Amino acid sequence: MLRITVLVSGGGTNLQAIIDAIGEDRIHNAGIVRVISNNPGAYALERARGAGIDALCISPRDFPDRPAYYEALTAALKEADTELVVLAGFMVVLPESVIREYAGRIINIHPSLIPSFCGTGFYGIRVHEEVLKRGVRVTGATVHFVDEGTDTGPIILQKAVEVRDDDTPEILQRRVMEEAEWQIMPRAIDLIAAGRVEIRDGRTFIR
Numbered sequence: 001m002l003r004i005t006v007l008v009s010g011g012g013t014n015l016q017a018i019i020d021a022i023g024e025d026r027i028h029n030a031g032i033v034r035v036i037s038n039n040p041g042a043y044a045l046e047r048a049r050g051a052g053i054d055a056l057c058i059s060p061r062d063f064p065d066r067p068a069y070y071e072a073l074t075a076a077l078k079e080a081d082t083e084l085v086v087l088a089g090f091m092v093v094l095p096e097s098v099i100r101e102y103a104g105r106i107i108n109i110h111p112s113l114i115p116s117f118c119g120t121g122f123y124g125i126r127v128h129e130e131v132l133k134r135g136v137r138v139t140g141a142t143v144h145f146v147d148e149g150t151d152t153g154p155i156i157l158q159k160a161v162e163v164r165d166d167d168t169p170e171i172l173q174r175r176v177m178e179e180a181e182w183q184i185m186p187r188a189i190d191l192i193a194a195g196r197v198e199i200r201d202g203r204t205f206i207r
């Protein structure tokens with residue numbers, strides 16, 4: 001069984017999608033061993049506890065500086081014998097030490113079709129605001145491996161979603177979640193757990 005730790009900051013609908021997919025056997029040979037949030041008020045923590053998963057808050061505010069926070073986060077990942085780190089709406093930048101240590105074993109969900117509407121400053125609802133401002137007709141979501149850059153790692157899965165004339169950022173965000181994020185995140189985890197995702201020359205190949 002692939003041991004997954006999910007890092008979250010907010011509502012945790014992607015976490016819920018993973019929990020459901022494991023329960024419904026759409027993800028095989030993997031289990032969530034721990035959920036960690038930087039935000040004590042994250043509803044994601046309640047979802048995890050409701051599903052009987054070990055859930056803890058490690059907040060940067062409880063530490064004197066960033067290195068001390070990162071050290072505690074790393075220790076919590078190791079303590080759970082984490083094999084795959086899943087960023088499911090985690091709004092903290094991971095330190096290079098964690099990215100190196102878990103190279104090829106950290107994945108992130110981003111609410112656009114990378115390389116559009118990604119990088120520094122593009123997260124959460126802001127992505128959908130920019131999509132509507134620019135007037136693109138198609139948006140979507142991307143699951144990718146995490147490297148040292150912001151949203152620059154090898155892409156695993158993407159799914160396109162139509163933008164409609166009467167969309168608000170909130171309506172579009174919900175459609176991107178329902179039609180793309182909640183589908184491709186569990187699917188990517190299942191592929192990784194089956195050993196079917198290979199990284200070569202900055203790209204992924206699914207066998």
Ligand code: GAR
Pocket residue numbers: 008009010011012013014015044088089090109110111122123124127177181
């Ligand atoms: C999701 O839409 C996810 O794609 C986005 O945050 C939301 C978290 O929702 N992530 C980013 O913007 C990362 N750059 P959730 O807590 O309900 O899963």
